[in-house]
Amino acid sequence: MFSIVEMVVVLVAAALMTTVAIKEDAAKRRAQVMTAEGQNEAVINSALSDWVTNNYATLIGGGPVAVVANPPTLNDLFTQGNLKQPHAPGPFWGGSYVISMSVGPATCTASAGDCHVTYVMYPSKPLTRGGVPDIVGASQIAQAGGNSFGYSKTQNAGTITGLNGAWTANNPLGNVPAAILATNGPTSDGNSVYIRRDGALTWTGDQNVNHVSLHNVHDLDAEGTVSAANVSASEAVTAATMTATGAIRGNSVISTTTLQAGNIAVPRVSCSPNGATASNSDGSGQQLTCQYGVWLPTGGNLLRMSYNPVSDGSNVSKPTCPAGGTPIIELAPYGWYVDTTATVNYNAYDYGSYWNIRITDGAGGGITANAVAGTYCSY
Structure with a gap:
């Protein structure tokens, strides 16, 4: 049998244990509430980041702005699809969620693409417990919110400090402990490093798309070289320089300056397809086309190179023919005098670099006569 004293001791101990358990349970439940609040604010902050991304071009269009006049409300974030469900206008301890943003720095311009959107989101009242600032609770909310969150401490309460001291910002509530704030910066919008789908920012470096395709491109303008294995276009392709190792196809290919074909063609060598154009492989610049499966000069098999009036004893220089061409001469008489032998001979004798x-x-004697000597390159 227990004595009365022993029973009293047991009852007191049980009461103390129950009290401790109740306190621990209450602390646990409050920590859960703080975590839920932090996660809720993190969702809002993420939606705000998405909203800035979607409206970035409009936000930076006017250059630097100290305070954006109409930042989004929670209802705006929901109706525009950034928040997937409606949210309470403020935290459980009262007040509202305040959103503020600016565009800077003051020297930025929209054309230079160096403007950033800085925003903050914070409850309008600090977290308190029994009328006293709840620093521990604020810390729990910030921890649940993530690296974008911070809170003010008792010391230096006018400053919001990010988790692990990663960043600092002015406390928008003043010199008040347990104020909670989320930001995307405060000096960077967190979005300008990406290729923006709305074209608000220009690229600042070379891009490597890792061998993936670009589809449904409307216009492609190039100030430099466009190198491609195959270019197929249904409309205009405009470039200062275009180099292709494969085919360039289009309904109409127009150049306002020059078209340079490769020095790959050899006269009388087989080719494909008919109609292809190339330059003579000797680098002379002569244009050849694929005709009936053979590379031939664009002007035909026989190209006139000069037109020279001649008489008996004249010398005519041979033309310089691109590779594959043979110099030939043709005499066309247009007047002569001949003696009673009634025979006229027109001859061109080959002396290497010229014809006589x-x-x-x-009788073989020279006569007074004139002719026209046309020189050609034969292929």
Whole structure:
């Protein structure tokens, strides 16, 4: 049998244990509430970041702004799809969620693409417990919110300090402990490093798309070289320089300056397809086309190179023919005098770099006569 004293001791101990358990349970439940609040604010902050991304071009369009006049409300974030469900206008301890943003720095311009959107989101009242600032609770909310969150402490309460001291910002509530704030900066919008789908920012470096395709491109303008294995276009392709190792196809290909074909064609060598154009492989610049499966000069098999009036004893220089061409000469008489032998001979004798023209009678003597010597390159 227990004595009365022993029973009293047991009852007191049980009461103390029950009190401790109740306090621990209450602390646990409050910590859960703080965590839920932090996670809720993190959702709002993420939605705010999405809203800034979607409205970035409009926000920076006017250059630097100390205070954006109409930042979004929670209802705006919901109706525009950034928040997936409606949220209470403020935290459980009262007040409202305040959103403020600015565009800077003061020297930025929209054309230079160096403007940033800085925003903050914070409850309008500090967290208190029994009328006293709840620093521990504020810390729990910030921890649940993530690295974008911070809170003010008892010391230096006019400053919001991010988790692990990662950043600091002015306390918008003043010199008040247990104020909670989320920010995207405070000196960077967190979005300008990305390629923006609305074209608000220009690229600042070369891009490597890792061999993936770009589809549904409307216009492609190039100030430099466009190198491609295959270019297929249904409309205009405009470039200062275009280099292709494969085909360039289009309904209409127009150049306002020059088109440079590769030095790959050899006359009388087979080719494909018919209609292809290339330059002579000797680098002379002669244009050849694929005709009936063979590379031939664009102007035909026989190209006139010069037109020279001649008489008996004249010399005519041979033309310089691109690779594959053979110099030839043709004499076309247009007047002569001949003796009674009634024979006229027109001959061009090959002397290496020139032809010697002889117009003679039947006895082999030169006669007074004129002709036109046309020189050609034959392929």
